[in-house]
């Protein structure tokens with residue numbers, strides 16, 4: 001009986017997005033999006049420009065209003081919870097386009113990520129971020145605006161980690177990076193996943209995203225149309241034709 005209870009408890013997904021809808025005025029950006037992320041999973045959602053990926057991430061973070069459907073976190077409906085409260089629950093997003101504060105130092109950018117955390121947690125987080133990204137440690141007094149694109153990506157990830165995420169949301173981490181930096185960024189994402197971090201990432205770069213994902217989804221015109229293991233989607237003819245150019 002005890003065992004059964006335990007199984008049932010662990011079967012509650014960390015994140016469940018059910019038939020989500022969201023619009024910008026008359027534009028329906030999300031029409032029917034359903035996604036499940038279990039604790040410890042690395043789930044990738046791939047889709048073309050304008051498919052609704054950023055809108056979905058912003059809706060999960062609580063900064064984009066929804067007009068239908070539900071968002072559950074560990075079984076609890078958070079659809080109406082404000083963004084700050086979601087961060088306190090551990091839902092933390094690395095925004096699209098990195099968006100670091102250019103006129104602030106690397107270290108101050110990192111510290112900002114820990115704004116909802118205690119001073120102790122802030123210091124621990126800083127140590128951990130520098131551990132993960134030694135380049136940031138070397139540049140901690142440098143203004144973030146003078147970092148290279150890849151370094152800014154590291155900073156944006158480091159800053160998100162400072163908030164002690166339980167669910168890390170990443171919006172196109174490969175955007176604007178050279179192939180080498182894309183590889184490096186995805187290595188870091190894999191490393192975080194291997195350490196047990198639950199990650200939901202959206203990407204236009206279907207190949208790299210599905211290659212490292214446990215499971216994946218395809219988003220087309222605001223609708224999740226396909227799902228499966230990362231491996232299965234990589235070999236799905238529909239994905240190959242539309243997103244992998246083969």
Ligand SMILES: Nc1ncnc2c1ncn2[C@@H]1O[C@H](COP(=O)(O)OP(=O)(O)OP(=O)(O)O)[C@@H](O)[C@H]1O
Pocket residue numbers: 024027028029047048049050051052053054055056204
């Ligand atoms: N602020 C806005 N006002 C009006 N329409 C918007 C706004 N933001 C996004 N849209 C529209 O909503 C749709 C989904 O946009 P979204 O940014 O979510 O796509 P995306 O999948 O992230 O694309 P990309 O790969 O280019 O980042 C698009 O048709 C877009 O034009």
Ligand SMILES: [Mg+2]
Pocket residue numbers: 053054055096171172
């Ligand atoms: Mg986007």
